[in-house]
Amino acid sequence: MTMAARWIETITGSLDDKKRWRAYKARVRQLPPSYRTAVEGVERYLMYTGPADGEHLVQMVDDLADLFERAAADGTPVRSIVGEDPVEFVETFKSNYGLSSFLRKEQRRLNDAMERAEKEGKQP
Amino acid sequence: MGKQATEMLKGTLEGIVLAILAGRSAYGYEITAWLRDQGFTDIAEGTIYALLVRIEQRGLVDVEKVPSAKGPPRKVYSLNAQGSEYLNEFWGTWSFLSERIEQLRQQITDTQGNGE
Numbered sequence: 001m002t003m004a005a006r007w008i009e010t011i012t013g014s015l016d017d018k019k020r021w022r023a024y025k026a027r028v029r030q031l032p033p034s035y036r037t038a039v040e041g042v043e044r045y046l047m048y049t050g051p052a053d054g055e056h057l058v059q060m061v062d063d064l065a066d067l068f069e070r071a072a073a074d075g076t077p078v079r080s081i082v083g084e085d086p087v088e089f090v091e092t093f094k095s096n097y098g099l100s101s102f103l104r105k106e107q108r109r110l111n112d113a114m115e116r117a118e119k120e121g122k123q124p
Numbered sequence: 125m126g127k128q129a130t131e132m133l134k135g136t137l138e139g140i141v142l143a144i145l146a147g148r149s150a151y152g153y154e155i156t157a158w159l160r161d162q163g164f165t166d167i168a169e170g171t172i173y174a175l176l177v178r179i180e181q182r183g184l185v186d187v188e189k190v191p192s193a194k195g196p197p198r199k200v201y202s203l204n205a206q207g208s209e210y211l212n213e214f215w216g217t218w219s220f221l222s223e224r225i226e227q228l229r230q231q232i233t234d235t236q237g238n239g240e
Contacts, residue, residue, distance in 0.1 A: 067170060082170050092171055
């Protein structure tokens with residue numbers, strides 16, 4: 001990678017991730033309308049709650065597109081893919097790709113607080 | 125399938141899927157269909173897929189892309205050596221858990237029997 005490209009990426013995020021994101025969007029546009037609606041619903045939820053880093057996010061939406069493309073080809077109804085509780089499905093799915101930076105920070109804080117509490121308990 | 129059954133199944137689903145794959149290689153749709161046939165009717169295909177992604181990431185299965193007559197290639201999963209090891213561990217844990225729960229039920233049934 002050239003110096004210039006590296007410099008740009010530190011500001012804008014990985015160019016490779018951007019390319020993969022655009023490829024994913026193109027795949028979604030090819031899906032039948034109901035599958036597309038479902039994928040876009042999941043995508044929106046991931047934007048707010050998903051992993052913060054681009055690499056994990058693009059990996060996740062790639063895997064998501066694989067699932068819905070296959071299901072569309074098999075004629076599996078959307079409800080059979082996402083189940084009665086779509087939030088639970090997405091949460092299970094999401095847990096494979098690491099935490100959002102916000103959640104990671106808060107979990108570290110929680111652990112730190114408990115360690116402090118333990119130390120305080122040991123003091124006479 | 126009731127809410128309780130769904131909740132209970134969650135913790136064991138990984139072991140169940142690995143056990144199915146120990147018998148033969150399969151793709152996601154086949155695994156979901158098999159589970160539905162066995163009475164696990166509430167299983168979402170996406171849940172099984174999420175689980176397959178996880179066991180792939182952890183190196184418990186080997187994945188092969190097989191061309192399909194219609195649509196994108198299918199990902200066929202098969203259990204590898206590390207997966208077999210993990211499955212053995214699952215059976216050990218399962219035995220422990222089911223024995224203890226059965227013991228608990230026996231104790232309670234006995235106590236109730238004496239009380240009458």
